[in-house]
Amino acid sequence: MIEEALREISRGTAEIIDNERIEKLLKAYFEEGKGYTVKAGFDPTAPDLHLGHTVLLQKLAVFQKYGARVQFLIGSFTATIGDPTGKSATRKVLTKQEIIHNIDSYTTQAFKILDESKTDIVYNDDWLGNMTAADMIALASNLTVARMLERDDFSKRYASNTPIAVSEFMYPLLQGYDSVHLKSDIEIGGTDQKFNLLMGRQLQKAYETKKQQAVLMMPILEGLDGVQKMSKSLGNYIGVSDEPKDMFGKTLSISDELMWRYYELLSSKSLDEIDALKAGVEDGSLHPKKVKEELALEITTRFHDKAAAQAAKEEFERVHAKSQIPTDIEEFTINAESLWIAQALVDCKLEPSTSQARRDIKQGGVKINQEKVTDMNLQLNAGEYLLQVGKRKFAKLRVD
């Protein structure tokens, strides 16, 4: 059981620091039923969430499956004092009420993934709000300026003479102090958070919290293009409040390679189940498109429900089928004032004879501009037409 848990926990991770601690926590859980805590920080500005944001939530859900209580930490302290860095001077200072409102809509989404009964939502202004300047200075004594400037973004900004406000040095310290206050056993975050995540370990040591947190970093999710990170501004995202049909359709649009990546980071299927799917694709018993549909159904069901997902699938198939028009259709131009439809089909080589054409029209197998032809005597006047016989045969006709 522990092995399976460790496999699911390490699944898709970019880096784990102090894996031994995680093993010990799991051992204590499986052998003695002891719980432990996993902290993750969230921004209370409640952006429009997309699947990239849910990678962490999926991992937290895995931890919950294996005995963890999740410390769903809201970084409300910064929001209530405003961002004083000057970088975004216009950022509005949020009241606690506004934050709670934002978080409410956030957690409504999050609890589609997380187990609410195993989640503690905590607001760090509850303890940081009571912190004095003296406490803050004592906290800041735990880190050197040189070490702070090693942080990737700081070092780049310092090197390029982009101003860094002294106050910006406080935020990693505060994030680390949250782990001291919460006595977190594990903290998870994105790879871009490594410095801040390690700060938690360092400060827990300085403040003599009994044990230092393990750190688990998740990679940044690629967007639909499979290259850039998923982001609203790049337009390559699946939003968690997207309509079912968009959610389903966008998922089907990704490459097979990216599909496996999404399975690893976003699916609730176990690694064994995923391995079975992979094997099926490899031995030809499963079409990759079917596997992709299954992923699309899972994701759509998560943020809507099974019925909505199924409806999305059917709608997609209908629309998709409708628009299943080859891109390399042969074009014909016929000079005539008007042209009988059966003759047109023969001229465009879609039918061998006008009699066959009439039979097909009668059976509803002929379309013009994707609309069924019902009038066997239809005359085409000057204009352009997309002719279709059955599912596969197309022609473009210009009459003038």
Next chain:
Amino acid sequence: MIEEALREISRGTAEIIDNERIEKLLKAYFEEGKGYTVKAGFDPTAPDLHLGHTVLLQKLAVFQKYGARVQFLIGSFTATIGDPTGKSATRKVLTKQEIIHNIDSYTTQAFKILDESKTDIVYNDDWLGNMTAADMIALASNLTVARMLERDDFSKRYASNTPIAVSEFMYPLLQGYDSVHLKSDIEIGGTDQKFNLLMGRQLQKAYETKKQQAVLMMPILEGLDGVQKMSKSLGNYIGVSDEPKDMFGKTLSISDELMWRYYELLSSKSLDEIDALKAGVEDGSLHPKKVKEELALEITTRFHDKAAAQAAKEEFERVHAKSQIPTDIEEFTINAESLWIAQALVDCKLEPSTSQARRDIKQGGVKINQEKVTDMNLQLNAGEYLLQVGKRKFAKLRVD
């Protein structure tokens, strides 16, 4: 009057920033009787003060003469939270009670220079102690890391990889904030404080204090050697709690050049009076030693009283006279069981004849080991003797 005041205020200064502000304040004082404030910060650890520390106090006294209230700021905030930089981890955290006790002994000395009725002793933990972490962060947003690292000592330490705790960046900000809180019109400090003094101006601007403080910097006082800065550890200092005789004697030991420097920075004599002394020395009507004695008397009187200073002067003259023994005294060795004093004086070429020697002994003009000889028949046994005739003639005699 304003011109004289400005002259006395700028006397001996290393640098003044915003002299125009000082002129306006003086103008308002002389024309409308309007007061203003001059801030100076002091360390509550109450070191053994020496004259180097009093340079600032002398300048504050000058300001008091021209309408200023002195804001005698005790940096009690840091002392009560301890120095968290790790640089001096063993530094004891002081209680407010201990600080008040220290400051009491400090101000007892300071009020020998300052006018107590024009001095407000203020403790910055009174306002900084109530500051929240959020306030601290807002304060820290007013300065960039790059600007902070321009500070001379920080830049050197950063360049040499000597750790700088992030908390150390807070202190200049707090010192600057004191000026915001106190709405100081002028701040004075040593040249080594320039960065912190300017921080007061910057923060007063950021916090929209009505006007920015002018800054006046005093040089670091040279020690008795005239080269190194006066410091306890270098042993080149005059302590304000030195005994009168040491205070007087140490002052007399300085060079003539340094004497004028001390007049400029330490004397309460006006520039006109000092110019008169200089003129006297230049035209030969005053001996430099007399001028130096006058300085020694002034300093000794300041920290003791007139009678003690006068007594110190007399004691100094007595001891000094007593010990006025040349260093290059001729040495003689005579083999004898014992030697008559008159013969010894002749043998050592101090007297032309034993009869002359006897006459001088009778008149009290002969000394052995700095004690008058009264016994004309004295026999010198084996041993070493310092023989002296009159004030000028010496010999060392070894009888064996």
